[in-house]
Amino acid sequence: MDRAITWSLNHPIAPLPSYAIATVTIVAVAMARAQLVTSLLPWLLFVPVVLILGLLLGKGPGVYAALLSAFLAAVTIAGAGTPFWLTTQQWAATAVFAAVSISVVMIAAELRAAFRRLATQADEQARTNALLIEQDERLRLLNGELGHRIKNLLTIVGAVAAQTLRKAGNLKTANDALASRLAALGKATEFLTASESDSADLHALASAAFDAHGCHGSRCHYEGPVIRFNAQVTVALALALPEPVTNATKYGALSNDVGRVDLSWAILPGPNGDEPRFSLTWQERGGPEVRVPTRRGFGSLMIERSLRSYFRADTAITFDPADVVFKIEAPLAGAGMEGR
Known part of the structure; x- marks a missing residue:
C-alpha cells in the first residue's frame, strides 16, 4: 500500500x-x-x-x-x-x-x-x-591539491635558496636576494590561490614585478594581449620577471633618471601555417653602457633554463652597448596558456 x-x-x-x-x-x-x-x-x-x-x-x-x-x-x-x-x-x-x-x-x-x-x-x-558526498569529494581533492602544492612549493624554495646561496658573494647579498625571490614566489602563490582557474594573467605578473621596485609610468612600460598561464609557468615567470627589473634598477636602464624598460608580448602566426607562437621581449634602453656579464646569476639561469624548460621555448639574451634584450618564443601549446 x-x-x-x-x-x-x-x-x-x-x-x-x-x-x-x-x-x-x-x-x-x-x-x-x-x-x-x-x-x-x-x-x-x-x-x-x-x-x-x-x-x-x-x-x-x-x-x-x-x-x-x-x-x-x-x-x-x-x-x-x-x-x-x-x-x-x-x-x-x-x-x-x-x-x-x-x-x-x-x-x-x-x-x-x-x-x-x-x-x-x-x-x-x-x-x-x-x-555532502560531493563536498567530501571536493575536500578530499582540495587536500590532495594542497599537499601537492606545498610539496612543489618547498621544492622550489629549496632550489631557489640553494641557487641564491651558491651565487651570492656574501651573507648580506644572499639574504637580500633570497628575501626578494621568496617574496616573488609568495606573490605567485597569491595569484594562484586568488584565481578559481588555477592560473594567472601576464599583466598581473608584469605589474607585480615592476611595482616591487616602485617603477611606474613611462619608464616601466608593458603591453600585450590578455594571456593566462598555468600554475607551473606562473611560478616560473613570477620568479624570473623580478630578476631583470632588479638588475635594471642596480646596474641598467633604471639606475639613472632617463633609462626605460619595455616588456611586450604577443601571439604571432606560425610559419607556413603552423601553430601560432607566443613571443615575449624585454628591452632596456637609455641606461649606462652595457657590458657583458662575466658570470651568470640567478636571473640568467631562470631565463635560460627554467623558462626555456617550462615554455618549451627558444630563449636569447643579447648585450649591446646601448641596450639589453632578452626574448622568449614558444609554441602556443607549450606556453602553458589557459585561454585568452
Missing part, C-alpha cells in the same frame, strides 16, 4: 478524473453488495473501499465516495412499503455510516499528507546526502 500511495503522490490525478474513478468504484461495489451480500450488513463492503480511495485520491474524492456509499447502501436496503424510504433505525445507521466513513477519509487524508511529508523529507535528505 505504501508503494501505491507513493505512486499516487508522484503521479497526481486531476480532480475530474479522480471523482470519476471514485464514482465508478463505489457503484461497482454497490452492485456487488446488492448481488452477493445480504441486507444485514449493507455498509460492510464500502468501508475498506472508501479508505483506499481516501488514501489514493485524497480528501475531496474520499468524502464524495463516503457520501455516495451511504446513498447507494440506503438504496439497496430500501423497502417498497416503507413510507419514508428507510426506517428510523436505517436512517440512523446510514447517518452513523456516513459520519464514520467521513472520519475514515479524514484519517486517510492525514496519512496521505504524512506520506507526502516523508517523501519530501526523503528527497531533501537524498539531496543533502548527495551534496
Whole structure:
C-alpha cells in the first residue's frame, strides 16, 4: 500500500478524473453488495473501499465516495412499503455510516499528507546526502591539491635558496636576494590561490614585478594581449620577471633618471601555417653602457633554463652597448596558456 500511495503522490490525478474513478468504484461495489451480500450488513463492503480511495485520491474524492456509499447502501436496503424510504433505525445507521466513513477519509487524508511529508523529507535528505558526498569529494581533492602544492612549493624554495646561496658573494647579498625571490614566489602563490582557474594573467605578473621596485609610468612600460598561464609557468615567470627589473634598477636602464624598460608580448602566426607562437621581449634602453656579464646569476639561469624548460621555448639574451634584450618564443601549446 505504501508503494501505491507513493505512486499516487508522484503521479497526481486531476480532480475530474479522480471523482470519476471514485464514482465508478463505489457503484461497482454497490452492485456487488446488492448481488452477493445480504441486507444485514449493507455498509460492510464500502468501508475498506472508501479508505483506499481516501488514501489514493485524497480528501475531496474520499468524502464524495463516503457520501455516495451511504446513498447507494440506503438504496439497496430500501423497502417498497416503507413510507419514508428507510426506517428510523436505517436512517440512523446510514447517518452513523456516513459520519464514520467521513472520519475514515479524514484519517486517510492525514496519512496521505504524512506520506507526502516523508517523501519530501526523503528527497531533501537524498539531496543533502548527495551534496555532502560531493563536498567530501571536493575536500578530499582540495587536500590532495594542497599537499601537492606545498610539496612543489618547498621544492622550489629549496632550489631557489640553494641557487641564491651558491651565487651570492656574501651573507648580506644572499639574504637580500633570497628575501626578494621568496617574496616573488609568495606573490605567485597569491595569484594562484586568488584565481578559481588555477592560473594567472601576464599583466598581473608584469605589474607585480615592476611595482616591487616602485617603477611606474613611462619608464616601466608593458603591453600585450590578455594571456593566462598555468600554475607551473606562473611560478616560473613570477620568479624570473623580478630578476631583470632588479638588475635594471642596480646596474641598467633604471639606475639613472632617463633609462626605460619595455616588456611586450604577443601571439604571432606560425610559419607556413603552423601553430601560432607566443613571443615575449624585454628591452632596456637609455641606461649606462652595457657590458657583458662575466658570470651568470640567478636571473640568467631562470631565463635560460627554467623558462626555456617550462615554455618549451627558444630563449636569447643579447648585450649591446646601448641596450639589453632578452626574448622568449614558444609554441602556443607549450606556453602553458589557459585561454585568452
